[in-house]
Amino acid sequence: MGAVDQATTGDHLERYDAALARDPMSAFALVREWMRTDWRAFFAQLRDRRPIFVTPAFTVVTRFADVTEVLSREEVFTVRAFGPRLEAALGGPFMLSRDATPMNWREKGLMQVMLAPQDAAGVRGFAGRVADKALDAASRRGHIEAVHELFRHVALRVCAEYFGFPGPAPEVLSRWTRAVITDGFANFQGDPAIQAASVRAGEEMIGYLRRLLAERRAELQAGRVPVPDDVLTRLIRTTLPSGVEVADERILINMAGLPLGFVESGPGAMVEAVEQLMLRPRVLAEAVEAATAPDPARFDSYVWEALRFSPFFKLLPRVCERDHVLAAGTPRRTVIPAGTFVLAAPASAMFDADVVEEPDDFRLDRPGHLGLYFGHGHHACLGVHPARAVICEVVRRLLVRPGVRMLPPPDGAIVRDHGIFPDRFVLAIGAQGKDA
Ligand code: HEM
Numbered sequence: 001m002g003a004v005d006q007a008t009t010g011d012h013l014e015r016y017d018a019a020l021a022r023d024p025m026s027a028f029a030l031v032r033e034w035m036r037t038d039w040r041a042f043f044a045q046l047r048d049r050r051p052i053f054v055t056p057a058f059t060v061v062t063r064f065a066d067v068t069e070v071l072s073r074e075e076v077f078t079v080r081a082f083g084p085r086l087e088a089a090l091g092g093p094f095m096l097s098r099d100a101t102p103m104n105w106r107e108k109g110l111m112q113v114m115l116a117p118q119d120a121a122g123v124r125g126f127a128g129r130v131a132d133k134a135l136d137a138a139s140r141r142g143h144i145e146a147v148h149e150l151f152r153h154v155a156l157r158v159c160a161e162y163f164g165f166p167g168p169a170p171e172v173l174s175r176w177t178r179a180v181i182t183d184g185f186a187n188f189q190g191d192p193a194i195q196a197a198s199v200r201a202g203e204e205m206i207g208y209l210r211r212l213l214a215e216r217r218a219e220l221q222a223g224r225v226p227v228p229d230d231v232l233t234r235l236i237r238t239t240l241p242s243g244v245e246v247a248d249e250r251i252l253i254n255m256a257g258l259p260l261g262f263v264e265s266g267p268g269a270m271v272e273a274v275e276q277l278m279l280r281p282r283v284l285a286e287a288v289e290a291a292t293a294p295d296p297a298r299f300d301s302y303v304w305e306a307l308r309f310s311p312f313f314k315l316l317p318r319v320c321e322r323d324h325v326l327a328a329g330t331p332r333r334t335v336i337p338a339g340t341f342v343l344a345a346p347a348s349a350m351f352d353a354d355v356v357e358e359p360d361d362f363r364l365d366r367p368g369h370l371g372l373y374f375g376h377g378h379h380a381c382l383g384v385h386p387a388r389a390v391i392c393e394v395v396r397r398l399l400v401r402p403g404v405r406m407l408p409p410p411d412g413a414i415v416r417d418h419g420i421f422p423d424r425f426v427l428a429i430g431a432q433g434k435d436a
Contacts, residue, residue, distance in 0.1 A: 012042045013049055020055075028057050035060075035343075036419055039314060043348035052326060052334040058341040059334075060315075062348035064355045066327050067372065070318060070344040074099040074378035077318035077342055082184045086260075088195065089180045089202025090253050096261075096379060108382065110238075110246065111254055114231045117385040123162050124296075124389035130157045131397040139401060139430035146274065146398070146425045151267035154394050156259075162386065163258045164216070164230030168208060176201040177263040178421065186418040202256070209252045231258065261383050264421055268312035269373065269391050271414060271422040274398065276306035278406045283362050284399070291396045300392040301364040304371055309362070311373050314347035346372035404429045 012034055019027035034042040046053045046062045053060040061067050070077045083097035090097070095104050095111075131154050138144035156173055160166035167173025183198030217236050220227060227233055235251045277284045287302035320340040327333050336342065349372055351359040356370055374381035381387065398404060405428050406412045415424035 012038075012045050024056055028055065031055060031060075035315065039347060040309075040351070043345060043351065047348060047352060051332050052336075054334065058343055059320075059336060060343045060345055060348075061326070062345050062352075063327075063332065064349040064352040064370070065330075066332065067344045067346060067349040068376050069326060070342060071316065071375060071379070072377035073324070076321055076324045077344070078321050079317075079379065080319040080321070081317035081341060085184045085187070085195070085198065086180070089183065089198045089205075090256055091202065091206055092249060092253055094253050094257055095382070096257070099378065104378070106244070107250065107254055111257075111382050114234050114238075115383060115386060119162070120385040120389040123158060123386045124393045126161060127154050127158055127390040128393045128397050130154045131394045135397060135401055135429065142428065142430050143407075144427050144429050146427050147267055147271060147422045148424075150398065151270040151394060151422075152263065154390065155263050155266045158386070158390055159259045159262065162230055163255070164228060164232030165209070165212070165255055165259060167259075172204075173259055174263060176205045177259050178417070180205075180260055181264045182418060182421070186420050205256050206252050209255050210248075213248060213251060213255075231255070258383070261381070262387065265312050266387055266390060268420075268422055269307060269387075270395055271425050272310040272312055273303045273306045273391065273395050274425075274427075275406070275414065276309045277302065277395075277399070280362060288399050291400045296392065296396065298364075299396050300388075301366075303392045303395050304368075304373070305362055305364060305366060307373050308350045308366065308371065311347050311350065313373070313375065315343045315345050316375060318342045318344060346375070398427075401429050403431050 012030075016027055016030055019030050031042075043062050046060060051061075051063045052066060053062065061070050078099045079096060086094055086097040093101070093103055095108050098104055131150060134150050134153055135144070138149060144150060152174060153170070156167075156170040159173060160170070165173070167176070179194075179197045179201035183194050187194040187198075212232070213236065216232055220233070220236060232251075232255060235246070235255070238246060240246060277287055283302065283306075287299060290299040290302060293299065318341075320336045320338055320342050322338045324336045325333060326336050350356060350370060353359055356366065357363075374384045374387070407426055407428055411426055413424075414422055417423050
């Protein structure tokens with residue numbers, strides 16, 4: 001089963017070369033458009049013919065070995081592409097805004113302790129219960145707008161209960177994450193209005209967290225019972241020896257990073273997984289059968305393979321800080337000059353036939369280490385354990401519902417903000433599912 005949902009548009013590279021000779025701006029526009037709408041066919045050509053695709057504006061890296069090289073060399077390929085935007089919003093450095101600093105080492109470690117992998121089962125159960133409640137209500141109506149009524153709804157509840165960061169209201173937290181992440185990852189033209197909205201949202205978020213931290217600390221000092229075992233409480237109760245203690249400002253920034261990491265990418269991944277499964281009716285039927293098995297692992301492998309066909313993070317941007325020989329010792333060897341804007345493409349790497357057998361087939365036996373859904377190397381996702389659990393469980397609870405299905409467009413079309421962040425995905429649900 002191959003690229004069932006994407007049209008192919010002939011020889012991309014010939015069209016690119018012709019456009020570049022005629023009008024470089026139009027060549028740049030073509031590449032951006034293909035990366036958005038026809039990326040599977042475009043990347044297939046690049047992997048085959050120009051695996052390190054150098055353009056006057058940026059360089060796209062498409063093979064698995066080279067993508068992981070870029071993401072593993074944080075001192076060469078840095079997050080300066082988006083780091084300053086995140087810092088402007090957060091008012092200070094954050095692990096995803098810097099590379100290879102003592103702060104990266106220390107705060108990633110600290111936050112890995114706070115997001116204990118053994119929490120994932122409990123978070124999964126919680127997410128499933130919240131999802132079921134939303135699905136019960138939707139089943140009575142016959143349809144669900146899955147992005148807001150289910151995927152974001154669950155993600156925001158997880159932020160409230162597990163992170164201890166409910167926001168003044170879920171809609172407010174939702175608005176903050178969208179504003180900051182849009183500026184960091186979708187404001188390609190540097191629109192000052194988007195930047196200002198992000199800075200405003202970041203200030204509101206940090207201000208809110210500062211009050212929340214003070215309140216929670218006061219409650220803990222007053223002996224509040226029961227004490228919520230959420231990430232905020234864990235951070236407040238953590239005492240490290242003098243010289244390596246955690247300042248409150250660092251708690252605030254790391255708390256802010258949790259919904260920023262989750263509320264856009266979690267629902268984004270759920271939309272992609274559900275769409276990819278629904279585009280393959282035979283696979284979907286098998287997945288639904290697996291969804292009722294006592295061990296969730298088999299069902300989860302359908303979700304990950306579906307996401308391989310459309311990972312939420314298709315490209316990870318980096319800036320090359322010094323001349324670097326990429327893919328040294330291979331026929332792809334390319335000197336990447338300092339200052340190059342580099343796009344490492346996990347979406348392409350996961351179709352590299354050098355490491356993924358029969359990449360166009362939907363198969364459940366893909367080795368886990370080839371999945372780049374959560375990045376790789378220095379900046380590999382902090383939230384991978386709870387995120388995996390929530391994504392799989394919410395998709396599972398949705399798919400086991402009788403009568404759940406996609407609607408034909410325009411009703412069923414997935415609507416995305418800035419072409420990236422899903423905002424609308426209406427599905428029919430229940431025996432009386434809405435058909436038009
Ligand atoms: C509990 C939910 C989540 C949290 C708290 C979270 C948090 C984070 C943080 C803090 C980082 C930066 C790590 C560093 O710089 O060392 C990160 C990286 C990343 N996360 Fe997550 N995340 C979550 C969910 C997700 C989901 C659902 C996806 C996609 C399916 C995702 C994909 C990524 C990717 C691709 C990176 C690497 C970015 C890069 O290298 O530029 N995350 N995450």
